[in-house]
Amino acid sequence: MKILVIEDEKELAQAIREYFRKDDQVCECAFNRDEATEKLNLYDYDCILVDIGLPDGSGLDIIRDLKNQQVDTGIIIISARNSLDDKIDGLNIGADDYLTKPFYLSELNARVKSIIRRKSFSGGNEIVFEEIRIIPDQMVVSVCGHPVDLTRKEYDLLTYFLANKNRVLNKESIAEHLWGDNMDMADSFEFLYNHIKNLRKKILEKGGKNYIRTVYGIGYKFSSSVS
Amino acid sequence: MKLLTKTTVYYIAFSFLAFIIGGVILYPVLKGILYREIDENLVTEQLLVEETLRYSDTIPDYHSVFGHMIEVQRGVKPSKYVMNIQDTAVYDPETRDLIACRHLQYIMISSAGHGYTIHIYKPLQRTQSTIVEIFITVIFLFSLLIILLVAVNYFISRRVWIPFYRTLGHLAEYKIAQNEALALPDSSIYEFRMLNRTLDAMSGKIRADYQSLKEFNENAAHELQTPLAIITSKLDLLIQDENLTQDQLEKLGSVYEAIRRMSRLNQGLLLISKIENNQFQASEQVDLSEVIRKTLNNFREICEEKKIRVDSSIRPEITISMNRILAEVLVSNLVTNAVVHNIPEGWIRIDLDHAALTISNTGLPLKVEPESLFGRFRKSERSRDSVGLGLAIVKKIVLFSGMKIRYTANESVHTLKITF
Numbered sequence: 001m002k003i004l005v006i007e008d009e010k011e012l013a014q015a016i017r018e019y020f021r022k023d024d025q026v027c028e029c030a031f032n033r034d035e036a037t038e039k040l041n042l043y044d045y046d047c048i049l050v051d052i053g054l055p056d057g058s059g060l061d062i063i064r065d066l067k068n069q070q071v072d073t074g075i076i077i078i079s080a081r082n083s084l085d086d087k088i089d090g091l092n093i094g095a096d097d098y099l100t101k102p103f104y105l106s107e108l109n110a111r112v113k114s115i116i117r118r119k120s121f122s123g124g125n126e127i128v129f130e131e132i133r134i135i136p137d138q139m140v141v142s143v144c145g146h147p148v149d150l151t152r153k154e155y156d157l158l159t160y161f162l163a164n165k166n167r168v169l170n171k172e173s174i175a176e177h178l179w180g181d182n183m184d185m186a187d188s189f190e191f192l193y194n195h196i197k198n199l200r201k202k203i204l205e206k207g208g209k210n211y212i213r214t215v216y217g218i219g220y221k222f223s224s225s226v227s
Numbered sequence: 228m229k230l231l232t233k234t235t236v237y238y239i240a241f242s243f244l245a246f247i248i249g250g251v252i253l254y255p256v257l258k259g260i261l262y263r264e265i266d267e268n269l270v271t272e273q274l275l276v277e278e279t280l281r282y283s284d285t286i287p288d289y290h291s292v293f294g295h296m297i298e299v300q301r302g303v304k305p306s307k308y309v310m311n312i313q314d315t316a317v318y319d320p321e322t323r324d325l326i327a328c329r330h331l332q333y334i335m336i337s338s339a340g341h342g343y344t345i346h347i348y349k350p351l352q353r354t355q356s357t358i359v360e361i362f363i364t365v366i367f368l369f370s371l372l373i374i375l376l377v378a379v380n381y382f383i384s385r386r387v388w389i390p391f392y393r394t395l396g397h398l399a400e401y402k403i404a405q406n407e408a409l410a411l412p413d414s415s416i417y418e419f420r421m422l423n424r425t426l427d428a429m430s431g432k433i434r435a436d437y438q439s440l441k442e443f444n445e446n447a448a449h450e451l452q453t454p455l456a457i458i459t460s461k462l463d464l465l466i467q468d469e470n471l472t473q474d475q476l477e478k479l480g481s482v483y484e485a486i487r488r489m490s491r492l493n494q495g496l497l498l499i500s501k502i503e504n505n506q507f508q509a510s511e512q513v514d515l516s517e518v519i520r521k522t523l524n525n526f527r528e529i530c531e532e533k534k535i536r537v538d539s540s541i542r543p544e545i546t547i548s549m550n551r552i553l554a555e556v557l558v559s560n561l562v563t564n565a566v567v568h569n570i571p572e573g574w575i576r577i578d579l580d581h582a583a584l585t586i587s588n589t590g591l592p593l594k595v596e597p598e599s600l601f602g603r604f605r606k607s608e609r610s611r612d613s614v615g616l617g618l619a620i621v622k623k624i625v626l627f628s629g630m631k632i633r634y635t636a637n638e639s640v641h642t643l644k645i646t647f
Contacts, residue, residue, distance in 0.1 A: 009453055009456070009457060011460075011461070012453070012456055012460055013458045015457065015460035015461055015463070016460060017465055018464055019460070019463060021462060034364070037470070080449055080450075080452035080453050080456070081449065095316070100452075101453060101455065101456035102452060102455035102456035102458070102460075102486070102490050103450045103456065103459065104458040104459060104460075104463055105460050105463035105464070136430045141471060143364065153528070167467055168466045168467055170462075170463070170466060170480070170483045172461075172483050172484070172487045181491065181494075187529060187532070187533065187566075187567075188529075190532070191528070191532050210535055215466075215476060215477070216476060216477070217473065217476040217477030217478075217480040218466055218476050218477075218479060218480045218483070219466075219480075226374075
């Protein structure tokens with residue numbers, strides 16, 4: 001999987017690159033429009049992350065160029081402008097998603113994965129992790145071949161964990177992923193705790209292992225190295 | 228009191244004063260002039276009588292040239308000639324009444340050495356009525372003049388002050404937040420032209436300052452997003468470190484919490500700035516019933532978990548003309564507010580009809596003035612996580628969309644009512 005980050009804030013671009021590289025993914029950075037155009041001409045990327053406000057042009061122009069060249073790359077706009085016009089413009093010219101700064105890298109990662117999966121297999125593929133199997137198209141989950149009946153929130157939670165497996169996830173990012181940012185955090189942590197408890201129980205019931213580990217003070221980690 | 232009324236009242240008051248003073252002076256002056264005339268006639272008569280008397284030494288059968296009553300009495304020889312003119316009253320046998328007269332008394336000595344006293348009377352009836360007639364005529368002319376002056380002054384003033392009132396009208400309608408400049412019309416009167424130009428310049432300056440302040444707010448909030456994004460991303464990387472101790476992780480957890488609050492605060496301020504900067508101008512017919520239903524759906528789970536009962540009576544297809552995003556933010560903030568400040572096992576009630584949206588919820592009794600809750604950074608000590616901008620945003624949206632909001636608290640029940 002190859003990702004290009006087009007972002008003029010070097011620190012942010014590098015943080016994104018570091019996060020993706022941990023997953024053994026190829027991630028490169030371009031700090032301005034020229035550099036991005038050059039890289040896009042030379043290589044094919046599965047997904048590009050574009051900041052709209054670049055020093056030498058608009059990220060929207062890069063998207064337009066890509067679309068003109070009929071390149072089928074996943075495109076996520078990352079912008080400090082939380083403006084609906086930008087969002088609509090971006091999505092209209094062919095971006096797949098729009099993320100407003102500041103964002104959690106885990107959320108970005110989940111969105112990148114979801115877009116790449118949709119692009120490469122037209123959404124028909126499966127997510128497999130050890131004995132857990134998910135068919136995203138139908139929102140069907142099975143553990144050890146037994147179907148598991150998950151609520152919508154539990155399903156979202158599981159896919160979010162799987163997209164960010166083997167990483168420590170802070171609970172704010174999970175809560176925001178599930179409920180958006182209009183929630184009172186104190187409440188949502190409590191609900192989150194209950195949902196995780198239920199999810200863990202449902203997986204264990206069907207013969208799965210306990211992959212969800214609590215990282216005290218921070219959040220949770222979903223990993224195969226069972227504690 | 229209007230300027231015009233005030234000047235007119237002053238005008239009338241001073242004219243009236245001048246009128247009284249003029250009247251007081253006019254009467255004696257008129258009287259003086261007429262009496263001098265009368266007295267001259269009396270003296271002329273007296274001289275004629277004296278002439279005759281001096282040589283004939285008999286009381287003449289004299290007929291007055293001026294219509295005076297003349298009476299001559301023979302008496303003792305006086306030591307000297309005496310003349311005296313004064314006002315007196317004489318009994319008139321015809322009318323059996325006293326009549327006011329001017330009386331000349333002259334004591335003389337004839338050539339024969341007899342003493343005579345001449346009385347000449349001039350009845351004043353005619354003179355007095357003449358004085359009154361002249362007086363009335365003058366007063367009438369004077370009043371006419373005053374009325375005319377006041378009227379002319381009134382009409383001139385009214386004409387002259389027209390540009391001023393026009394300027395006042397423009398100023399009353401002007402809002403500093405609007406985009407157009409004040410642009411007061413030019414006047415042909417120097418003072419008003421200067422006034423308008425000064426006001427134009429002043430409002431232009433205020434408007435520019437206001438605009439740049441608003442832009443500054445928005446830009447500042449906007450520029451903060453990137454550093455926040457960098458901090459968040461670095462934190463996301465940092466917590467992946469396997470070697471972090473429990474203590475360090477806990478501290479990082481607090482940092483996350485603080486960053487999240489700051490980021491939400493920033494987004495709230497940015498939203499308020501954007502509303503103030505008219506970035507949500509586009510309005511459309513928003514189906515409010517639908518927006519509320521969707522929002523309640525999103526909050527259903529939370530309410531269930533918090534054991535909050537939600538009752539709603541929402542008339543379908545209530546549409547209002549406003550910005551769609553603002554409508555969604557408005558409803559979402561209202562419901563969030565009702566949920567966050569609720570008590571366990573409490574309730575929320577939402578009513579929507581074509582006139583108003585009312586949302587009530589149970590909660591702790593209010594300790595402050597209801598109106599103050601709409602201020603920025605107002606929050607209860609209970610919701611540590613809230614940044615205190617929710618209701619400030621609600622108020623901004625309500626005002627921006629031309630609606631009204633009222634907050635009432637009745638012990639443990641809080642009600643927000645928005646009228647369209």
